[in-house]
Amino acid sequence: MRPVPFSGSWGTASSVSFQLANESLQKDPPSVDESLSKKEARARQQELVRERVGAIAEAIADKLRCRPEFDRVEAVNGYINLYFPTQKLANEVVFGAIGQGDDFGRGPKQADRVMIEFSQPNTHKEFHVGHSRNAALGNALANITEFAGFETVRANYIGDIGMHVIRCLWCYDAFHQHEEVPKDKRGRWLGDIYAESVRRLDLQEGVVKLLNELSTQDAQFVSAIDKMMKELFEAGVPGEDIAYLLGQIANQRPVVADQILDGETIPKFWPLIGEQLLFELEYIREHGPQEAPPPTSRTATVKGPLPVVTVENTQERYERWQRLGRNIEWWPHVPQWREEVRETFQKWERKDPEFVKLWDETREWSMQEFHRIYDELGITFDVWFYESEVEEEGREIVKELLERGIAEISEGLPVVKIDEKLGLEKETYRTLPILRSDGTTLYSTKDLELTRRKFQDYEIDRSVWVIDVRQSLYFQQIFKIMELWGFEQAEKCFHLGYEIVTLPEGTMSSRAGNAVFYEDVAAALKQRAREIIDEKSPNTSLTEEQKNTIAHDVGVGSLLYSMINRDNHRVITFSLEEALSFDGHAAPYIQYAHARACRILDRVDKLPEGEVIFEDLQSQEIDLIEQIAAFPTEVEKSAFEHKPLVIATYVFELAQKFNDFYADFEKRPILTAPEPQRSMRIALVAATGRTLANGLGLLGVAAPEVM
RNA sequence: GCGCCCGUAGCUCAGUGGAUAGAGCGCUUGCCUCCGGAGUAAGAGGUCACAGGUUCGAAUCCUGUCGGGCGUACCA
CATH class of the missing domain: 1.10.730.10 (Isoleucyl-tRNA Synthetase; Domain 1)
Incomplete structure (x- = not known):
């Protein structure tokens, strides 16, 4: 039954006559010409249904006409349309809505108690429009679930610890601790420091990625490498580095940051790369996109012909070169910085009082902003979970998983090989690391404990995670691990994924520092x-x-x-x-x-x-x-x-x-x-x-x- | 490679087995002496990516192809 599809009429329509006509034909098949093809037979069947359906609809409509529930009954095109008497029903609907007021539309009480977790912002990062999709969706879902009759627990899960927090606080300590902290928007100030930490710590990664892209996808660049290296040599770069770069790039083999011995090699190389890219851009603008022959070296990692070099991809690479170039002098410091970040993480691990104090204070700056945003959005929560509060128990779960052989140490860290444990041949859930090799906790460590806590401390029957779709596999892995652990409610866990918010120019992220706040x-x-x-x-x-x-x-x-x-x-x-x-x-x-x-x-x-x-x-x-x-x-x-x-x-x-x-x-x-x-x-x-x-x-x- | 998602009007999107596939934006032409014009009426605009299949009936279900996005061991 569905509404009558005509505007200005109120009723319900049934297509039951089609099914009846079809069934009667199956039971009592008319003589069929055996020579008909399958397609022709079906067309014939369609014709016969069409012939009968009208009469069946009319017959049913006739029987229903005397019923007082309907104002009018008609058979049209094989459909039976039942029109409601407006006087009685309209009064019920309209005065129902007026009389029930706020409760109009509320569903009957349901048995399940449901937790809906949403919003999950990270402290030390700024709240951007992507986060507002989650907040809007989760809040609406919680409202609707509650209104439909389920007892609903609204939960937030604040990312107040993790690599992003450590990186931010390292950067604060190393470069900003003597600055005056702004009076308001301190959360944003922290977010800027976080984005800076990423620029610092990931500089080598970005540089190497660009270099390798150029060596494998830009034949013009590769062919200019001799010339560039000659200039580098003249600029005083050591021969070992020249030989290394030349060998890797000329043969399309990946460059690795650690293999470059002198810290000044890349900063000196950088202006030459920019010059080359500018030259190429001009050349392509004049002569059109350039196709390149396949690499000649037998040891090259690229086998086929190199991709076409266009204005667009060269322009994009040039812009990346510019961005990285602004801080290229950081290059020699990166390894030490990364070491400092590891030490900072250890300060957290041993609960270094001074560090914990800083963490607590800065965390509060972000929390104040979040609370103001939730007030503005009119969003409330019943339960606030914090990542920092589930770390230790999460570690206990990991320990137990290891003891029971569900988890194992692989490549130096505890992981669960889920497919293997489930006896699956086909790769499905793959492998999930559940603790870092240095003993610090991962997102997964914490989610195991969070899942346990939700059910055991809040007596819920069902739990929904509103989190973006990129984490779909991850949540399937978490739920499966919980199942392997023997947690029966694992089957009552649902990840409600939603797609991300992007910008016309591409993905938005706090890491990249291009988020719209x-x-x-x-x-x-x-x-x-x-x-x-x-x-x-x-x-x-x-x-x-x-x-x-x-x-x-x-x-x-x-x-x-x-x-x-x-x-x-x-x-x-x-x-x-x-x-x-x-x-x-x-x-x-x-x-x-x-x-x-x-x-x-x-x-x-x-x-x-x-x-x-x-x-x-x-x-x-x-x-x-x-x-x-x-x-x-x-x-x-x-x-x-x-x-x-x-x-x-x-x-x-x-x-x-x-x-x-x-x-x-x-x-x-x-x-x-x-x-x-x-x-x-x-x-x-x-x-x-x-x-x-x-x-x-x-x-x-x-x-x-x-x- | 494997897995998930998307492909519907110029653009952005509703529509998961039923009658003539809808809306907003944009475009063209109308409507305020009248309860609020942030509104409203009409027009133009569609091989529902493509090809098979299932069904009385497919945008909707199944299979395959193409195009795009995302995920795929120590980020969250």
């Missing part, structure tokens, strides 16, 4: 919303404070909605320009419909009570009632399928239908209509307003009464 986006959205209020709001009596509150609701709501209103499996390419457009399919459209409904009701002395006359309804009125009636089942669907998108789509369609209903003043006046239409339409407006508010509430989007 939440704070900046939120500020821009609020400002834009405020401008529109000043420009368009007819309500001139609003105070500054009211206007700012509305600007906040609209700006933030708009961001939240855009993050929910897209399937989880789809990548969102974030563009501020698009985010700032409040027209069309966006939160403000829905909020506006709600505000409009509120303003109409403001002009009404007394809401109709009990029952009103729903007769001779226009199609826009019927469509609106039908949409309101669907709310409870949409809530259920959204919760059971873990898809907040269902509600996001629903509220938009409700707003659309309300606008359709409202639009034609000539045909459907509300306040100036004669009775009984006036009461009926007012009740409809009230029910719509209520449903819009409830639906937006589930998404975590505010529903202002004035805009």
Whole structure:
């Protein structure tokens, strides 16, 4: 059964006649020409079904016509359409919505207690728009799950320790500890230091990667290597390094940072690389993309012909050269820095009081920002987990896994060879490291304990992790390891993956330092919303404070909605320009419909009570009632399928239908209509307003009464 | 290599077995002496990536191909 697919009608449709027609043909097959091909036979079958289906539908419709539940029954194209009596059902729906208020759409109490973990920001990094997708999605999912009848525990899991924190604090200690710490936005200040630590510590990696790319994919570069090396030699670079670089690059063999003996070799080489790339760029612009012959050396690692060198890829490499070049003088220091980071990690391991104090203080700077952001987003949590609090117990689990032979030491560190333990031939879950070789904990170490703790300390029946899709394999591994460990609730663990938020120019990450920060986006959205209020709001009596509150609701709501209103499996390419457009399919459209409904009701002395006359309804009125009636089942669907998108789509369609209903003043006046239409339409407006508010509430989007 | 995801209107996306595949943006042409125009009416725009298969019936399920993204042992 499904809704009748005609606008302006309210009912349910059945395609059962098709099945019946088909079955009757199977039981009682007409004489078939054996010579027919399979395809022809099927076409014949289709014809026969078509012939019979009409009569079957008509016969069933006939029997149903006398039933009082339906206003009208018809058989069309083989479908049986059952139309509801609007008077009775419309009153139930509309006054149900008005009477139940905040509870309209709430599902019956469910047995399971569910934990939903979401948001998981890392301290010492800035909260960016990617994080807001997770927060928006998780918050909506938790709201919807709760509303659908499940007791819901909302959990956050703060990444307050791990390699990123250690790197940040190393960088702080080494280069920033005497600087004045800013008064506000200290979380961002830390985030900048973290990004700097990555630039420092990963410099050699980036340089080597670019060099190896050039030697294997840019034949022009390779052919210029003799010339460049000659110049390097003249610049005083030791012969061993010249020989090494020449040998590796000319033969397309990978360069390894440790093999370069003199710390000044690469900084001296760098300007020559840039010159060469610039030369190549000019050459390609003039002569077009360059194809290269395959390498001549027998020891080359590249076998086929080298890829075509284009303006685009050379330009990209040149830009990378520029970025790395800004700090190329760091090159000789990198090994020592990396050693210092390892020592810093050991300070954490032995709980060095001075270090722990610094950690605690800086962590708090980030936490303050997170709390402010959650306040602004209107998101709350019941439970706060911290990575720093599950480390030790996680280590205990690792120890037990090793003792029981589930884990083993491989290549110097504890891992679980999951496929082997499960006896799987095909590579499925692969191998997961569960502790570093130096004894420090990994993300996995902590997640094992977190999973145990969730079930044992919070008495939940089911646990959902809202985390991006790149960690899908990882979570399957964690859950399987828990299963191997004998943790029965492992089968009650679900990873709800969602695709990441990227930028038009590519992936966004705190590591790369190209992230678009939440704070900046939120500020821009609020400002834009405020401008529109000043420009368009007819309500001139609003105070500054009211206007700012509305600007906040609209700006933030708009961001939240855009993050929910897209399937989880789809990548969102974030563009501020698009985010700032409040027209069309966006939160403000829905909020506006709600505000409009509120303003109409403001002009009404007394809401109709009990029952009103729903007769001779226009199609826009019927469509609106039908949409309101669907709310409870949409809530259920959204919760059971873990898809907040269902509600996001629903509220938009409700707003659309309300606008359709409202639009034609000539045909459907509300306040100036004669009775009984006036009461009926007012009740409809009230029910719509209520449903819009409830639906937006589930998404975590505010529903202002004035805009 | 193996695994997961995506491919629907110019663009961004809804639509997981049923009737004529929808919306927003953009484009063209209308609608405020009237309950709020952040709105609304109409028009143009589709081989639902491609090829097979299952089915009375496929954008939807299965298989394969192509194109793109992601993951795949000491990041989280």
